[in-house]
Structures are given as structure tokens and as C-alpha cells.
Amino acid sequence: MFAASSKLNTLRIGVTMPTVNAYAAPGAAEPLVKTTIERRELGPHDVLIEIKYAGICHSDIHTVRGDWGPQQYPLTPGHEIAGVVTEVGNEVTKHTVGDRVGVGCMVNSCGHCVNCEKGNEQYCLEGNVGTYGAVDRDGTITQGGYSTHVVVTEDFVLRIPDGLDLDVATPLLCAGITTYSPLNRWGAGPGKKVAVVGLGGLGHMGVKIAHAMGAEVTVLSQSLKKKEDGLRLGADHYYATSDPETFEKLAGTFDVILNTVSAPIDLNAYLGLLAAGGAMVSVGAPPESLAVNAFSLIGGGKTLAGSMIGGIRETQEMLDFCAEHGFGADIELIPAEQINEAYERVLASDVRYRFVIDAATF
Numbered sequence: 001m002f003a004a005s006s007k008l009n010t011l012r013i014g015v016t017m018p019t020v021n022a023y024a025a026p027g028a029a030e031p032l033v034k035t036t037i038e039r040r041e042l043g044p045h046d047v048l049i050e051i052k053y054a055g056i057c058h059s060d061i062h063t064v065r066g067d068w069g070p071q072q073y074p075l076t077p078g079h080e081i082a083g084v085v086t087e088v089g090n091e092v093t094k095h096t097v098g099d100r101v102g103v104g105c106m107v108n109s110c111g112h113c114v115n116c117e118k119g120n121e122q123y124c125l126e127g128n129v130g131t132y133g134a135v136d137r138d139g140t141i142t143q144g145g146y147s148t149h150v151v152v153t154e155d156f157v158l159r160i161p162d163g164l165d166l167d168v169a170t171p172l173l174c175a176g177i178t179t180y181s182p183l184n185r186w187g188a189g190p191g192k193k194v195a196v197v198g199l200g201g202l203g204h205m206g207v208k209i210a211h212a213m214g215a216e217v218t219v220l221s222q223s224l225k226k227k228e229d230g231l232r233l234g235a236d237h238y239y240a241t242s243d244p245e246t247f248e249k250l251a252g253t254f255d256v257i258l259n260t261v262s263a264p265i266d267l268n269a270y271l272g273l274l275a276a277g278g279a280m281v282s283v284g285a286p287p288e289s290l291a292v293n294a295f296s297l298i299g300g301g302k303t304l305a306g307s308m309i310g311g312i313r314e315t316q317e318m319l320d321f322c323a324e325h326g327f328g329a330d331i332e333l334i335p336a337e338q339i340n341e342a343y344e345r346v347l348a349s350d351v352r353y354r355f356v357i358d359a360a361t362f
């Protein structure tokens with residue numbers, strides 16, 4: 001199927017699998033290096049995407065460094081991918097050559113379990129197939145978006161609406177859906193008070209999305225360092241959590257608290273900021289267990305919840321929503337050779353607010 005196209009001269013076509021440029025971690029403790037990886041030959045339902053941009057997510061760093069369990073190396077990370085379709089399998093109906101498309105955190109699922117049937121492929125009972133470092137349904141280990149091309153089954157390829165530039169759309173594929181889904185589910189909208197804890201890659205999208213949904217938005221950040229940014233991104237209020245007065249002043253205030261912080265926090269203190277019937281939903285993943293006093297929930301009928309990315313249908317809805325409201329992520333565009341430096345800056349929270357790699361430099 002690859003041989004049939006003349007558009008593929010940027011690929012080196014092997015006998016069975018095309019080889020493409022990529023960046024990969026050779027081991028858990030090693031910096032990423034320029035390399036090549038193999039992509040599978042196009043199947044009947046596959047789409048070949050020429051990647052234009054790949055976002056750097058905090059999860060990429062945790063995964064390649066083995067923080068979340070052992071990996072098979074070399075490993076190419078990247079689960080925020082935007083590009084253009086250059087070839088489709090002969091049974092593909094959802095995408096055509098030239099379409100602007102995206103791929104997020106998963107590239108497959110069983111398709112028939114109760115969660116897949118509801119459109120919650122991220123919660124597939126057989127396990128969704130992560131975009132990198134996961135065993136695909138054909139037994140191979142998936143390789144992510146820090147690469148020039150990727151082959152993905154059509155059901156896991158999203159349309160990027162014309163109104164969105166590809167570079168700023170890229171982080172929506174993880175950071176966007178990770179914050180949109182819980183805000184949507186827990187009813188962020190007009191008349192609702194939403195707090196976003198943490199103003200990093202996830203938090204800055206949470207602020208933009210909650211504001212666009214019509215909610216009154218408050219940022220709760222450790223300090224007031226990024227206050228100006230927070231207000232520019234759409235927040236109505238901004239408080240420092242290092243100031244104990246914040247927790248007195250805002251007690252009983254919020255309908256929804258979106259916690260984007262991966263460091264351990266005092267859940268009971270934050271639950272005290274919820275109004276009766278309110279929900280606090282965590283999308284950050286601290287490695288430790290956190291203590292919750294039952295009375296923090298019982299008094300006020302409060303909910304403590306979690307959320308992981310979103311299904312494919314909802315991810316498309318999120319992209320359409322962002323296009324309609326005219327915003328993507330705030331990004332710093334970098335060449336591939338700066339990936340390792342960018343990782344250090346992400347770990348130091350020194351990015352406003354997402355690194356995006358120009359795929360032409362892979």
C-alpha cells in the first residue's frame with residue numbers, strides 16, 4: 001500500500017515496514033536521541049499521518065524515565081500529535097488525504113466492551129492502547145509522536161477544525177481533553193464557580209475551557225507569580241494557596257474544583273472550599289496515597305472524583321468547542337534538538353504553557 005503512493009518519498013520504504021525519523025529514549029536514565037523507528041504497513045482501516053507538531057506532556061517524562069513502571073527501550077514518547085493525512089487504507093471512510101488531523105493519548109481499544117460502546121474508550125475493560133510504550137492489538141510496542149509519521153487506525157484519529165492552527169491545537173489532544181472532560185461532566189457553565197488548582201500545562205487549558213464554558217473561574221496557585229497570566233487566560237480571580245487566609249476566605253465557595261497538580265495536596269483543606277453538593281475532581285496523579293476525612297465529604301454532600309483524558313467522541317467535541325471559541329494552547333515552539341532541555345524546564349515548571357516540537361526537525 002505504501003509503494004502505491006508517490007507522496008511517500010520522505011519515507012524510506014523497507015520490504016515490510018516504513019522507517020521514519022524519530023527521537024527516542026535509549027534507556028530510563030538517558031537523554032533522548034535522534035534515531036529511526038519503524039511504522040507498520042498501512043492496513044485497510046489505517047491512516048498515515050505526516051506529523052507537523054508533537055507536544056511535550058509531563059507524562060512523557062515520567063514514562064521514559066520509568067517513574068510509572070518499567071518500559072521497553074528504545075522508546076519514542078509523544079501523545080499530542082497534529083498533522084496531515086497523506087495516505088489512507090482502502091476501507092477508511094472517516095478521513096481523506098489532505099485532512100488536518102490529530103492523535104491523542106490512545107490509538108486503540110477493544111471496541112466492544114461496555115465502556116467502549118459508551119464512547120469511553122479510555123476506560124476500555126481490556127485496557128486502551130496508549131500511543132506509546134503500550135502493547136498494540138497486533139502485539140507490537142507502540143511508538144509515539146516525536147517522529148515524522150505515524151500510522152493509526154481511523155477510529156482514533158481526530159479532525160482538527162479549520163479555525164484552529166495546528167501548532168496550538170496540538171496540546172489539546174492531551175491537556176485539552178484532560179481538562180474539558182471533567183469540566184463538562186461536573187457541569188462547569190454559566191452561574192457556576194470553578195476553581196482550577198495549579199497553572200501549568202493542564203491548568204492553563206482548564207482556565208481557558210472553564211471560562212469559555214461560561215463559568216466564573218478562580219485560579220488557586222502556590223504563589224501569585226503567574227497572576228497576570230491567569231487573568232489573561234480567562235480567570236476572574238487568582239489566589240495563592242501558600243496564604244492560609246485563602247482557605248478561610250474561600251470556604252464553601254466552589255461548585256467544581258479541578259485539581260491539576262501531581263504533587264500531594266491537603267485534600268481536606270480543598271474539600272472545605274467546595275459549596276454544598278460540589279465536586280472536586282483530580283486529573284493530576286501524585287504517587288502517594290492521600291488521606292481524606294469522611295466528614296470533609298459528608299458535611300455538605302460533597303464528591304471527590306477523578307478523570308482520565310476523555311473518549312474519542314468527546315475529544316472531537318472538545319476540538320470543535322475550542323475552534324468555535326477561537327483558542328488553542330499557549331505554546332513555546334522548539335526544534336527537536338531542544339527536547340532534553342525542554343524536559344528539564346517542564347520539571348522546573350518553566351514553560352508557558354506547553355512545549356510543542358516542530359516535526360520538520362526530527
Ligand SMILES: [Zn+2]
Pocket residue numbers: 057058059060079105174175
Ligand atoms: Zn499527556
Ligand SMILES: [Zn+2]
Pocket residue numbers: 109110111112113114115116117121123124125126127
Ligand atoms: Zn473496550
